[in-house]
Amino acid sequence: MSHISGVRQARKEKTRQALLDAALELLEGQSLSSLGLREVTRAVGIAPTAFYRHFRSVEDLGVALVEEALGSLHPMIRTTVSTTGDGEERIARAVGLIAGHVDAHPAHVRFIARERHGGVRAVREAIRGQLELFTAEVGEALASDAVSAGWGEEDLLMLAQLYVDQMLMTASLLLEAAAEGGPGERERVAGLAARQLRLISVGRAHWLDLPGGGG
Amino acid sequence: MSHISGVRQARKEKTRQALLDAALELLEGQSLSSLGLREVTRAVGIAPTAFYRHFRSVEDLGVALVEEALGSLHPMIRTTVSTTGDGEERIARAVGLIAGHVDAHPAHVRFIARERHGGVRAVREAIRGQLELFTAEVGEALASDAVSAGWGEEDLLMLAQLYVDQMLMTASLLLEAAAEGGPGERERVAGLAARQLRLISVGRAHWLDLPGGGG
Numbered sequence: 001m002s003h004i005s006g007v008r009q010a011r012k013e014k015t016r017q018a019l020l021d022a023a024l025e026l027l028e029g030q031s032l033s034s035l036g037l038r039e040v041t042r043a044v045g046i047a048p049t050a051f052y053r054h055f056r057s058v059e060d061l062g063v064a065l066v067e068e069a070l071g072s073l074h075p076m077i078r079t080t081v082s083t084t085g086d087g088e089e090r091i092a093r094a095v096g097l098i099a100g101h102v103d104a105h106p107a108h109v110r111f112i113a114r115e116r117h118g119g120v121r122a123v124r125e126a127i128r129g130q131l132e133l134f135t136a137e138v139g140e141a142l143a144s145d146a147v148s149a150g151w152g153e154e155d156l157l158m159l160a161q162l163y164v165d166q167m168l169m170t171a172s173l174l175l176e177a178a179a180e181g182g183p184g185e186r187e188r189v190a191g192l193a194a195r196q197l198r199l200i201s202v203g204r205a206h207w208l209d210l211p212g213g214g215g
Numbered sequence: 216m217s218h219i220s221g222v223r224q225a226r227k228e229k230t231r232q233a234l235l236d237a238a239l240e241l242l243e244g245q246s247l248s249s250l251g252l253r254e255v256t257r258a259v260g261i262a263p264t265a266f267y268r269h270f271r272s273v274e275d276l277g278v279a280l281v282e283e284a285l286g287s288l289h290p291m292i293r294t295t296v297s298t299t300g301d302g303e304e305r306i307a308r309a310v311g312l313i314a315g316h317v318d319a320h321p322a323h324v325r326f327i328a329r330e331r332h333g334g335v336r337a338v339r340e341a342i343r344g345q346l347e348l349f350t351a352e353v354g355e356a357l358a359s360d361a362v363s364a365g366w367g368e369e370d371l372l373m374l375a376q377l378y379v380d381q382m383l384m385t386a387s388l389l390l391e392a393a394a395e396g397g398p399g400e401r402e403r404v405a406g407l408a409a410r411q412l413r414l415i416s417v418g419r420a421h422w423l424d425l426p427g428g429g430g
Contacts (some may be wrong), residue, residue: 028334029248029334030246030249030334031245031246031249031250031329031333031334032244033244033249034245034248034249065406110332113332114246114329114332114334117328117329117387118329119244119245119246119327119329120247121395122392125395158407158410158414161407162411162414163417165380165381165384168378169384176343180336180340192373192376195373196373196376198425199374199377199415199418199422200219200414200415201418202417202418202421202422202425203414203415203417203418203421204414204418205421206418206420206421207417210417
């Protein structure tokens with residue numbers, strides 16, 4: 001790559017990121033289905049037609065935001081589930097990581113909570129795809145625990161989805177607590193989430209006691 | 216009430232309901248934060264200013280939609296949790312009721328899933344209030360089960376919230392399955408939900424085995 005095209009590439013990347021950032025900010029008080037392309041380009045200070053150098057549509061930008069919000073979480077989740085020892089340690093670590101993520105990226109967390117059931121199908125599907133990846137990754141990590149001996153793959157995925165759903169729910173409750181809750185609300189939500197994860201772990205430990213091995 | 220004012224009252228009630236129905240339909244492809252008062256009155260065929268005879272604002276109409284969508288579910292949920300016998304029967308009944316409700320009222324279910332984290336605070340708070348009522352009602356019903364002996368109130372509410380969250384999650388997954396899933400997806404989601412509720416019940420049965428009684 002020549003020096004000039006490298007500079008151009010960097011500038012293009014910067015504008016693309018500015019469009020993503022502006023959209024995320026505009027989405028604080030509205031949903032993607034009502035976000036206008038012109039609103040976004042105006043916020044960045046470029047011509048509306050220049051938008052198409054970066055995204056095919058607002059929908060396409062929304063899919064890129066899903067990738068930005070969730071794509072980077074895969075290694076973090078894998079590490080948490082697979083490397084921390086016993087149940088209690090893992091639960092504390094998971095809740096701590098979620099709380100830290102919500103603090104660091106509140107707008108991304110809000111975007112996912114809102115658009116998961118939002119009016120833009122391509123974005124809903126992108127979110128669903130990322131969550132299915134999380135579920136598969138968590139399921140794979142859970143499979144290597146001693147307590148998973150005798151579990152079928154389908155049951156492991158059922159459990160993994162329960163954990164992933166709880167993590168998402170906790171993230172959105174922590175977001176609400178930060179934005180609208182009274183003092184102590186954040187600790188209450190984190191404590192509640194830890195106990196719910198603990199109850200699920202107890203169910204996991206006794207799942208094969210059921211007649212027919214839980215199935 | 217005279218005959219004439221009775222007729223007027225009935226007509227007013229009918230227009231109010233028409234506004235709620237029209238709004239719900241318009242919300243299929245957008246969110247409440249972008250819904251315009253004029254769009255709603257145009258769909259019903261009344262003057263924009265006539266809107267204020269029924270609602271103070273679109274936000275106020277949204278709060279009425281929350282009441283319409285969730286208010287009627289309280290007796291149904293109470294009955295399901297308190298009158299059905301053992302765990303398996305209760306789980307099957309709960310999943311069946313959710314599936315039936317999603318089939319009968321898909322637009323209401325979509326509205327709640329979307330606006331729970333949506334851009335209109337009064338509506339988010341109305342939804343949160345209804346869900347807290349559900350949690351309290353479920354917690355009360357669970358308290359009278361034999362397996363709840365020795366449980367503190369806080370743990371019962373923690374469990375109740377886990378059940379309520381799972382029911383909501385199941386409702387929105389069933390909605391997606393109906394709208395976008397392939398054949399068999401509905402049964403897959405219902406079966407998965409039943410197994411997740413079962414795992415939570417197993418956790419419940421063994422919660423007090425934990426050192427410190429789960430807490």
